[in-house]
Amino acid sequence: MFSLKGKSAVITGGGSGIGRAISVLFAKQGAVVHIIELNADAAKDTVSEIEKGGGKAVAHGCNVSDQQQVLDIYNAIGEIDILVNNAGIAHIGEATTTSEEDFTRIFNVNVKGVYNSLFAAIPLMKSKGKGVILNMASIAAAVGITSRFAYSMSKGAVSAMTLSVARDYMADNIRCNSISPARVHTPFVDGFIAKNYAGQEEQIFEKLSKSQPIGRMGKPEEVASLALYLCSDEAGFVTGCDYLLDGGFVKLNN
Structure with a gap:
């Protein structure tokens, strides 16, 4: 079960933390993993770990907020079965203490970066007749968290994009879901x-x-395990869903 043999998986932010854990597990399950990462050295470290375990991976230095960079890399990859939009950055601040510069920076990575990957990957999936997309959202999209104004905004946008893509490309056999973690130790x-x-x-x-x-x-490996299920053929009936991976934060914090 949960084999990804013969599949090509693109994972943004795969150089560390959750993205690295997903990359390693997907490669272990047989996927050829393409790591999209601003930190090229971190991406290469992940590739080395994968190759030591007998897997296949390629590192791509890329700023996900630059659409042309993303398009060039994705088109060069050519065939994408799985896209995991994991790259993201955090910020502390309220509406009146978040500078325009910081707001724009969060938007460019966490929102535009996801859009750019969707914009580049979906046509490749459509040409193949199928595909799976997994977006990394957050509990911050579902509940109010103190001093996370810009970050919460960005993850709310990710949740909305997940639903929109799941609806729009259902006829193209493209599934789209999201995971909303609470705090994960990375x-x-x-x-x-x-x-x-x-x-x-x-x-x-x-x-x-x-x-x-x-x-x-949470542990990065726990997020990776859920990501594997959602991107596998066993989850073929699952689309347009968000999965709380939060140790009870949203439902049990009373």
Whole structure:
């Protein structure tokens, strides 16, 4: 079950964290993985890990907010069975404390970056007669989270795009779903805490961990396992759905 043998998978932000875990697992399941990553060195590290495990992967240095770069790379890949829109950045701020520069930066990566990949990949999927798209949304699209104005905006847009694409391309045999994680422990989270809460790292980590009723943060590998199911043939009846992967954050935080 859950074999991806013979399939070509494009994963944005595959150089670290959740994207890296998805890339490694998809390659293990037989996919040829194309890692789209701004940090070319991180992408190469993921490729090395995959190749050591006997898998196949290719690194592509790319800024997902640049449509022409995305088009050139995707068209060069040529055949795309699976697209995972995972690349994203975070921001702390309210509506009145978020600068126009920061708002635009979040929009360009988290919203336009997803659009650019959809714009480039869907025609390739249509020409093949099938495809699977998985977008990484967030619990921030479903509930109000303090001081996450721009980030929540961007993930709300991802959720809306997921539904639109699932509806528009159903007749083309293209499925589109999303995953909404709560906090997942990645190097990004460690860096984020260090940058914004210097000197309080342990306390903030514990606080963020306990904000999930299950009592901890998620693991990248747990997100990857759900991603594998949603991108596999076994999930052929699933489209237009968002999956909370949140340790009970949304439904049980009362």
